[in-house]
Amino acid sequence: MEIEQIITHPGGAHKDDFLASCLMVYSYGVPVVRKEPTEAEVANAAIAVLDVGGEHNEEKMNFDHHQFPADYEPTCALSLVLMHLGLYEDARLYCDWLETSEWLDTRGAVKTAAWLGIDRSAMAKLNSPVDITLLRRFAKAERHEAGQPVYEVMRMIGEDMVTFLKGMRERMEEIDRQSEVWEIDGTFKVLFMPRTEPMTSEPSAGMGRYIENQEPDCVAMVYPDRRGSGYGLTRYNDDLRFDFTRCENEDDVHFAHKAGFIIKTSATEVERLQELLRMAWVG
Template sequence: MSIKHIITHPGGAHKDDFLACSLMIYSHGVPVLRKEPSEAEVGDASIAVVDVGGEHEPTKMNFDHHQFPADYAPTCALSLVLRHLGLYEDARQYCDWLETSEWLDTRGAVKTSKWLGIERSAMAKLNSPVDITLLRRFAKQERHEAGQPVYEVMRMIGEDMVSFLKGMRERMKEIERQSEIWEIDEKFKVVFIPRVEPMIGEPSAGLGRYIESNELDCVAMVYPDRRGSGYGLSRYNDDLRLNFTRIGDCDDVHFAHKSGFMAKSSAIAPDRLRELLSSAWVG
C-alpha cells in the first residue's frame, strides 16, 4: 500500500514507536510527523498512524495499542507493525529483546524487572548513549524526512531488522536441509554442518538458535571454518562437559581457545572430527 506519510505521537519517544517507525520508513520511505492525528487522518488509509490514534486497524494503516485492556498480552506498536509485515512470529523467535520491549512499553520497568527476575535498578544499567541519543533526537523534531541523519539511521535500522529476520528464516531452512546429528560414543550429541560451495556468510550463524528452537539434545556444533579448509568445533550454550583445550596439542588442531569453548581443526574427515569431539569430552 502506498502511503503519504507516517504520524506518531509528539513528546517523549520510546523504543517501540522509534522501531515501529523505522520499519515503516524502510518499507515506505515517507516522512514521519510527530503530532496528534486528526480524526480524518486516522480514517485515511494513505496515512500510517503509529502508537497513537486509539485504533488498531491495519487495513487503514493504524497501529495503536493504548486502547487494549489492561490484561491484554503485552503488545506494543512495534508488535503491531511486525504483524502487519508478517514478521512477528520470526521476531519473537529470533529477537530475544522483543518480548522485554513489549513488557517495558505496556507494563513499565517495575513489573518488567519482576517478570525478568532482576532488581529494578538493573533496568537502567542496560541503557547506553545509543538508546538515549537516538530517542532524544527523534523526539526533538516535529518532522523527519529523507536525507536527515536520524531518518537515515532509522531507515538502516528498519532495513537491518527486516534483512535479519528474513535471513534467519532462510538460514533455519538451510540448516534443516544440510545438518546432521552425530552421537559420539553414546554419550553426547552434536550438530554437524558439512562444507558446501559456495560458502555464504558465517557457516556457524544460526546454529545455536536452530538447536534451541528444535529442542535438540546437542552439546556442541561442528561447522566449516570460514578462514580455512577444516572445521570449527564449539560448545553449545557453553556446556562445560566439553573442553577443547584437551585437543590443543593435536597436529591437526591449529587453535584451541584457552577457555576451552572452541577449537579449529584442519581435519575434514567425519571420523577424525568425531575422534576430536570424543577427546574433548570431560563429562
C-alpha cells in the first residue's frame, strides 16, 4: 500500500508513538507530521494515523489503541504497527522490552512496576540520554522528513528492528533444521549445532533463544568455534550444574574460562564432545 504521510499526536512523545513511527518511516519513507488528524485524514487510507484518531482500522491505515477497553490486553500503537507488518509474534518472542513497553503505555508506570515486581522508583533509573534526547527532539518538531537528522535516525531504528526480527526468524528456522538435541546418559540435555559450510559468522547466535522457546530442557550448548576447527561448549543460562574448569587440563582444551561457563576444544568427534560434557557436569 502506498501512503503519502504519517500523522501522530502533538505534544510529548513516548516510546510507543516514536517506535511505531520509526517502523513506518523505514517501511514507507514518507514524512511524519505531529498534529491532531482531521476526520478526513482519519478516513484517508493514504495517510497512516498512529496513536491518535480513536480508531484501529488497518485498511484505512489507522493504528490507535486509546479506544480499547481498560481491561484489554496491553496493546499500544507500536503493537498494532508490528501486527500490520507481520512482525508482532516474532517481536513478542525476541524483543524482551516489547511487553514492558506495552504495559507502560497502556497501564502506566505504577502498574507496570508492580507487574515487573520492582519498586516504582526503579522505572526512571532505566532511562538514559538516548531515550530522553531522541524523544525530546522528536516531540520538538511538527514535521520530520527525509534528510533531517531525527528522521534518518528514525529510519535506522526502524530498519534495525525489521532486520533483527526477520534475521531472528531465519536463524531460528536454520537452527531448527540443523541442530540436534543430545540426551546424555538420561541425565541432561544439550543443544548441538554441527559445523556447516558456509559457516555463519556467529555459530552460537540465537541458540539460547531457541532453547528458551523450543527446547527448555537443554542446559548447555555445543557449537562450532568460529576461531578454530573445533567447538565451543558453554552452559545455557549460566546453569551452575556445569563447571567447565574441570576440563581445563585436557590436552584438546585450549581455552577454559576461569568462571567455568565455557571451554573451547579442538575436538570434533561427537563421542569426545559428549565426554567433555560429562566431565564438566557436577549436577
